Amino acid sequence: MTNDQLKEKITAIEPEAVFSENKQYLTLSIPKEKLFAFAEKLKGSEALKFDFLFNITGVDRQKSLEVVYHLDSSVYRHVLVVKTETTDRENPRIDSVCSIWHTAEFHEREVFELFGIKFNNHPDLRRLLLEDDHVGYPFRKDYVDDNIVQR
Amino acid sequence: MTELINVTEPDKLTDQPEDQDKLTEQLEEQEYIINMGPQHPSTHGVLRLVLSLKGEIVKNIQPHCGYIHRGIEKMCERLTYQQIIHLTDRLDYLSAHHNNEAVCLCVEKALEVEVPERVKYIRTIIDELGRLASHQLWWCSFGMDLGALTAFFYGLRDREKILDIFEETTGSRLLQSYNCPGGLMNDIHPNFQKRVKEFITYFRKKLPEYDELLTGNVILMERTKGVGFLSLEDAISYGVTGPSGRASGFACDVRKHHPYSAYDKAEFKEILYTTGDTFHRYKARIDEMWESMKILEQLIDNIPEGDYSAKMKPVLRLPEGEYYQRVESCRGEFGVYIISDGNKTPYRIKFRSPNFSNLSALNIIARNFKIADLIAIGGSLDLVIPDIDR
Amino acid sequence: MNSIVKYITDVYRAVKSLVTGMKVTGYYFVHPGEIVTQQYPENRKELVMFERFRGEVIMPHDDNNQHKCTGCGICQINCPNGSIEVKSIQVETEDGKKKRVLDQHIYHLSMCTFCGLCIKTCPSNALKFGNEFEHAVFTKSKLTKVLNRPGSTLMKGVQ
Numbered sequence A: 001m002t003n004d005q006l007k008e009k010i011t012a013i014e015p016e017a018v019f020s021e022n023k024q025y026l027t028l029s030i031p032k033e034k035l036f037a038f039a040e041k042l043k044g045s046e047a048l049k050f051d052f053l054f055n056i057t058g059v060d061r062q063k064s065l066e067v068v069y070h071l072d073s074s075v076y077r078h079v080l081v082v083k084t085e086t087t088d089r090e091n092p093r094i095d096s097v098c099s100i101w102h103t104a105e106f107h108e109r110e111v112f113e114l115f116g117i118k119f120n121n122h123p124d125l126r127r128l129l130l131e132d133d134h135v136g137y138p139f140r141k142d143y144v145d146d147n148i149v150q151r
Numbered sequence B: 001m002t003e004l005i006n007v008t009e010p011d012k013l014t015d016q017p018e019d020q021d022k023l024t025e026q027l028e029e030q031e032y033i034i035n036m037g038p039q040h041p042s043t044h045g046v047l048r049l050v051l052s053l054k055g056e057i058v059k060n061i062q063p064h065c066g067y068i069h070r071g072i073e074k075m076c077e078r079l080t081y082q083q084i085i086h087l088t089d090r091l092d093y094l095s096a097h098h099n100n101e102a103v104c105l106c107v108e109k110a111l112e113v114e115v116p117e118r119v120k121y122i123r124t125i126i127d128e129l130g131r132l133a134s135h136q137l138w139w140c141s142f143g144m145d146l147g148a149l150t151a152f153f154y155g156l157r158d159r160e161k162i163l164d165i166f167e168e169t170t171g172s173r174l175l176q177s178y179n180c181p182g183g184l185m186n187d188i189h190p191n192f193q194k195r196v197k198e199f200i201t202y203f204r205k206k207l208p209e210y211d212e213l214l215t216g217n218v219i220l221m222e223r224t225k226g227v228g229f230l231s232l233e234d235a236i237s238y239g240v241t242g243p244s245g246r247a248s249g250f251a252c253d254v255r256k257h258h259p260y261s262a263y264d265k266a267e268f269k270e271i272l273y274t275t276g277d278t279f280h281r282y283k284a285r286i287d288e289m290w291e292s293m294k295i296l297e298q299l300i301d302n303i304p305e306g307d308y309s310a311k312m313k314p315v316l317r318l319p320e321g322e323y324y325q326r327v328e329s330c331r332g333e334f335g336v337y338i339i340s341d342g343n344k345t346p347y348r349i350k351f352r353s354p355n356f357s358n359l360s361a362l363n364i365i366a367r368n369f370k371i372a373d374l375i376a377i378g379g380s381l382d383l384v385i386p387d388i389d390r
Numbered sequence C: 001m002n003s004i005v006k007y008i009t010d011v012y013r014a015v016k017s018l019v020t021g022m023k024v025t026g027y028y029f030v031h032p033g034e035i036v037t038q039q040y041p042e043n044r045k046e047l048v049m050f051e052r053f054r055g056e057v058i059m060p061h062d063d064n065n066q067h068k069c070t071g072c073g074i075c076q077i078n079c080p081n082g083s084i085e086v087k088s089i090q091v092e093t094e095d096g097k098k099k100r101v102l103d104q105h106i107y108h109l110s111m112c113t114f115c116g117l118c119i120k121t122c123p124s125n126a127l128k129f130g131n132e133f134e135h136a137v138f139t140k141s142k143l144t145k146v147l148n149r150p151g152s153t154l155m156k157g158v159q
Helices: A003-013 A032-044 A104-115 B017-029 B072-076 B081-088 B093-111 B117-145 B149-170 B192-215 B218-224 B232-237 B242-246 B278-300 B354-360 B362-366 B371-381 B385-389 C002-030 C074-078 C117-121
Strands: A018-020 A026-029 A052-060 A065-072 A079-086 A093-095 A118-120 B032-036 B048-054 B057-064 B321-329 B332-340 B348-352 C056-058 C084-092 C098-108 C128-130 C144-146
Touching: A003 A026, A003 A032, A032 A079, A032 A093, A052 A104, A052 B332, A052 B348, A065 B332, A079 A093, A104 A118, A104 B354, B048 B371, B057 B362, B057 B371, B072 B081, B072 B348, B081 B093, B081 C117, B093 B117, B093 B321, B093 B332, B117 B149, B117 B192, B117 B278, B117 B371, B149 B192, B149 C002, B192 B278, B192 C002, B218 B278, B218 B371, B218 C002, B232 B242, B242 B278, B242 B332, B242 B354, B278 B371, B332 B354, B354 B362, B354 B385, B362 B371, C074 C084, C074 C117
Parallel strands: A026 A079, A093 A118
Antiparallel strands: A018 A026, A052 A065, A065 A079, B032 B048, B048 B057, B321 B332, B332 B348, C056 C128, C084 C098, C098 C144
């Protein structure tokens, strides 16, 4: 399926999706309130069948915090990039997609500890990589640490 | 977390046999928490698994990682694209070349640079040699996890030959840093083709020895067949890729479905099994070695003449945007996601490491099997810890 | 009856699989010529590394104690770990012009990851990988080396 056909089908199930320019993969952003319902449709729909979530990335966009989901279909082999963002830097909250794709459990834990984004309904939101007494979210752009060498 | 062990009336229990029996009875009813690692030989690195046991049966596994978290992604935000390459070696050190290649392909895609055909062929050949070396090392250590020490020496004997080929051409045995954006650091050594061909003839004779030594062995069969099932749905949902995923029937070979470099020019079979138990994860890797040799044979004589690198500017500035590149590393799908803001360093770089997702499935695979089977299952998943921690 | 037959075939298969494995090990037991183990460090004298082997970064000097490094500092900029420090000084040449020449090329082997970027980017090919690989020392400071030899000068014709 080409990206244009894919775009049509996705607009049909979610008219609020905003598509952005990308030469490689079809990229869209969605309000965080609609993310979970949209994700369920993406996996459930027979024509799309996005059943393989291969990457979750947290991005600090300075003004907002963004989470990027890379989806693949093991049946049709088409790829979709879904983005959602939150402007609240103090207490950012985004719905978890753990119950749809189990791999999200680890990926969301990583995003949680590195960016401080809390995922609603996550079964086990604990730290994964850093030590328990670490202060701050190291992958945010405003994180300061004396050990980081300025070049 | 399960509750801590509670012994009722502990003061009244003495060393008398009947009291000890009572204690054992009480303990057997409850789950028992045990730490496996961080320094445990069968975790192949510093990984801590917190196991909830009921007798000998594993009820729950909670992996605790991060003992060698170096923050490579954060470090990369301060380095230029050429400098990033050598850090990706240190993610999954057994598929160093695959990781290098992923970053290079991603940068080349962003800059819309067409690399010479020669580069594509050489990259593919070294990828496959790396895959052979990695699977050989996995075979050694898998045997050793199950108590077969002899296998270790046989695997390393053959791996040494590949490492020599690497050393002659790239200068390093393990962390090669042989790629650079636009091509390769230097041309292949004049002996390269001859030595690879010699190696293939040699290894075609030696690989059946692996089967004789270990595959047919009654102890290995007993310990791997019917142990640690991963269903197809779970494999897809947990994102288990590579040979571990393909043993469950998940067709996830990036080389086949999203070809890069010269993989579209080679004929090879995607190894698929259906059961998804430990034995089939084992078989998938052994079969993959045969396929790798097939790819090598097809490409080694057809390396086209030409430059070993495209002309690149000394300072690379990626146009603003987002780029993703997937490659098939030895353990599954490796991905590089670069977000560029037009500077010479990436705004954000993310490495999708295969072991990270594979580890997340360990809990459902090994649950309700014996603790000794956990060693076999962990070995068959072929985890490399620096790749998980990054 | 069936269970007895199964038991015997199981035992037979098990023993057979063990013997198959033993055959391989037995073959190498009687063919010691195929064993590939190297006797290190006894073979140190005849041990030859490959020409491209990345042991350490060196600066080749010719017979007149001359090197090719102009002290431009490109290797220092390109090093991802900060393992190279180039110290250059201003000197006055015979015709009265001021010129920058290399004073000290300091190389911290303890921080080097052997990525090869300094060698690849050097405009005058002054650096090279050496084949020395036995770097164990008792103090870390011994791993900090000055690559240009004392009293060495710039080779003629290198800009």
